[in-house]
Amino acid sequence: MGRLAAAVPLPDGSADGLPAAGQRWRITSAGAPARVSARAFVRFLPALLLVAGACYDRLTPASFTAAPLFTAAPLVAAPLLSRRATVLTGAAAVAGVLAPGLIGGPSAVLRADALTELLTVATVAVLAVLLNLLVRRGDERLASAREIAEVAQRAVLPEPAGRIGGLEVAARYEAAQAGAFIGGDLYAVQETPYGVRLVVGDVCGKGMGAVAAVAVVIGAFREAAEQEATLEAVARRLERALAREGARRDGEDTLEGFTTAVLAEFPYGGGTVRVVNRGHPPPLLLCADGALRSLLARDPALPLGLGELCARPDRVEESAFPPGATLLFHTDGLSEARDAHGRFYDPGHRLAGRAFGDPRALLTALALEVRRHCGGRMTDDMALLAVRRPGPEWPESY
Numbered sequence: 001m002g003r004l005a006a007a008v009p010l011p012d013g014s015a016d017g018l019p020a021a022g023q024r025w026r027i028t029s030a031g032a033p034a035r036v037s038a039r040a041f042v043r044f045l046p047a048l049l050l051v052a053g054a055c056y057d058r059l060t061p062a063s064f065t066a067a068p069l070f071t072a073a074p075l076v077a078a079p080l081l082s083r084r085a086t087v088l089t090g091a092a093a094v095a096g097v098l099a100p101g102l103i104g105g106p107s108a109v110l111r112a113d114a115l116t117e118l119l120t121v122a123t124v125a126v127l128a129v130l131l132n133l134l135v136r137r138g139d140e141r142l143a144s145a146r147e148i149a150e151v152a153q154r155a156v157l158p159e160p161a162g163r164i165g166g167l168e169v170a171a172r173y174e175a176a177q178a179g180a181f182i183g184g185d186l187y188a189v190q191e192t193p194y195g196v197r198l199v200v201g202d203v204c205g206k207g208m209g210a211v212a213a214v215a216v217v218i219g220a221f222r223e224a225a226e227q228e229a230t231l232e233a234v235a236r237r238l239e240r241a242l243a244r245e246g247a248r249r250d251g252e253d254t255l256e257g258f259t260t261a262v263l264a265e266f267p268y269g270g271g272t273v274r275v276v277n278r279g280h281p282p283p284l285l286l287c288a289d290g291a292l293r294s295l296l297a298r299d300p301a302l303p304l305g306l307g308e309l310c311a312r313p314d315r316v317e318e319s320a321f322p323p324g325a326t327l328l329f330h331t332d333g334l335s336e337a338r339d340a341h342g343r344f345y346d347p348g349h350r351l352a353g354r355a356f357g358d359p360r361a362l363l364t365a366l367a368l369e370v371r372r373h374c375g376g377r378m379t380d381d382m383a384l385l386a387v388r389r390p391g392p393e394w395p396e397s398y
Helices: 032-059 067-080 083-104 112-156 207-227 231-247 252-256 347-351 359-374
Strands: 005-009 025-029 167-174 185-192 195-203 259-266 272-278 284-286 292-294 317-320 326-330 382-388
Touching (some): 032 067, 032 083, 067 083, 067 112, 167 185, 167 359, 195 231, 195 326, 195 382, 231 259, 259 326, 326 347, 326 359, 347 359, 359 382
Antiparallel strands (some): 005 025, 185 195, 195 259, 259 272, 272 317, 284 292, 326 382
C-alpha cells in the first residue's frame, strides 16, 4: 500500500486549509511521524549514552570501563544540540568517568588507565564543542543561502495574480531537491493588448547556467509578449534571446543550451486558445464535465535554441476553450515522475473524469499525488500552471 500524503501550509497559510496566493507548501507523507520519532530519539541519544555509561559502571566489575559510552555522548550531541547542551553533555561525560574513581579513593583516580580514560573523554568533549560551533555556523550560512534562493525565485518566477484578463490562474513550482527553490523550469503569465499570454518551459541543464537561461527566457517573453502582434513572433524573439545566451557559453554547454517551451494566447472575448509548442509536453484541457483532451501539436517544432537546425516556421494551433474548462501546462517533471517500480505518472489518466473547484485546487492535488506516486523521491523539478475560463456562474470581466 502506498504512503498517504498531506499538504502542510507554512506559518503564513490561510485559515481554510488551502494555499493562499503565492504561498509555498511543504509536502509530508504518512512516514513523517516515524521520521519525527526517529529524530526525537537521536536528540535524546547523548543523554541515553550517559545513563547507559553510568549503569554500566555501576553494574560491572571495576576492571570494566564505560569510557567508550561517555566518549560517544558529546560527539553525538555536537551536531544535534545547542552549544550549551553540548558543553553540559561533555561535562557530564567527564563527571561520569571521574565518579567511579572518586568512589574508590584517590588511588583509583591516579591509576594510569583511569587518567588515560579521563584525558580521552575530556579531549573529545572539547573537540565536540568546537565541532558544534562549526556546525552552527554552517547552518547559519545554509539558512542565508536558502533565503537568497527564495528571494531569487520570487524575482525570477513571481507568483502570478489569481485572476488575469478574466481568467483564473494558479502556478506552482516543486523542486526535486529538498530545500531547493529554483532550477531550470519556468513559467510566466502576462496580460497584453492581444490577450493573456503565457509561457511554460524547461531549460536543458542544471545549476546556475540553467537559472541564468530561465531569466533570459522570461525577460525576453515579458518584452515580446507586449510588443509582438502574433504568438509566432513571440517565439522567434525567444529563439533569438536563447541564441545570444548560447553564444556566451563555452564548450559542451553551448550545444546543450536549449529550452523546451509551450506558448499560449487567450484572446479577449473569445472561447479559444492559441498554442505554439517548441518540443514541450502538450497542455491538457480539462472540461467542466470531466472530459480530458491533450492538445498535441500537429506540426511539432524543435525546442528554443535549436531553431537554426531546421528552418521550419512556427505554426499556431487554435483550440476551443469552453466556459468552465481548465488548461493545465506542465514540465516533464510531472509526466516523467516514477514510482518504486519505474512506472511513470500519467496525468491524462489520473485526471480524466475528475473536476476541481479552481486551478489552485487542481495544482494542490497534482503535487500531492506526484509526491505520493514517487514515494517522496522526485528526480526532476516540476512547474505547473493552470488557467481556467470561468463558467456561466462567473462573469468573464470580473
